[in-house]
């Protein structure tokens with residue numbers, strides 16, 4: 001019989017040195033639990049539309065990684081392994097034994113790290129707008145220097161151009177204004193710490209060692225990890241599907257939630273039936 005996931009009564013959990021903000025939602029009787037892992041400068045609100053759309057079909061764990069949203073910053077410096085350790089401990093504390101990881105951008109690196117250290121937990125992975133290496137050391141050092149000097153303000157416009165298509169980035173779009181506010185209010189220390197973690201991460205070998213079904217998705221207009229970069233991740237993974245989401249930048253969970261939800265639903269169905277969605 002499938003293990004039952006209890007809906008949490010409290011929104012925070014201390015895991016090791018950090019208090020993590022999280023939410024369990026959706027259909028608690030479904031397995032595996034879909035775990036959404038956020039990108040740089042975002043919190044779990046970016047997944048709410050997808051989680052709502054899939055609520056009858058899946059249990060979801062949403063959480064803010066350290067240094068983001070309402071979660072603690074934790075000690076500095078920090079690494080992708082620290083983020084993966086937080087997630088491993090959060091799953092343990094919640095009694096979740098089997099997950100479908102949905103890693104967005106740096107969340108994909110965290111998914112690779114978690115699979116590497118705890119393959120027993122992972123039933124499958126959806127890699128969303130991510131890669132085994134993201135950006136260059138020089139680009140991350142420049143970003144960290146800018147944040148250290150002036151906070152998030154100088155980054156807002158360039159990041160918005162990578163996150164969203166021009167059609168989304170219009171003044172009348174209240175959602176656009178809201179997500180820009182989310183980035184503007186992000187903790188600069190948490191942001192810079194995660195930039196350094198991304199800079200120092202190379203999960204090429206971990207991608208080659210993925211042993212579970214995987215699906216690599218990317219927005220056709222992604223300005224941070226464009227389709228050819230995500231394709232290079234898919235090429236490393238022994239059995240991975242690859243699909244491009246139309247009219248979409250770096251964050252399909254915001255810009256094209258219905259398309260993303262439909263991919264996740266089909267991938268989840270194939271996983272539970274033991275068939276292939278590649």
Ligand SMILES: O=C(O)CC1=CCC(=O)O1
Nearest residue numbers: 039040105106159162224
């Ligand atoms: O901010 C960006 O450029 C997009 C991004 C890169 C890694 C991540 O998580 O988001």
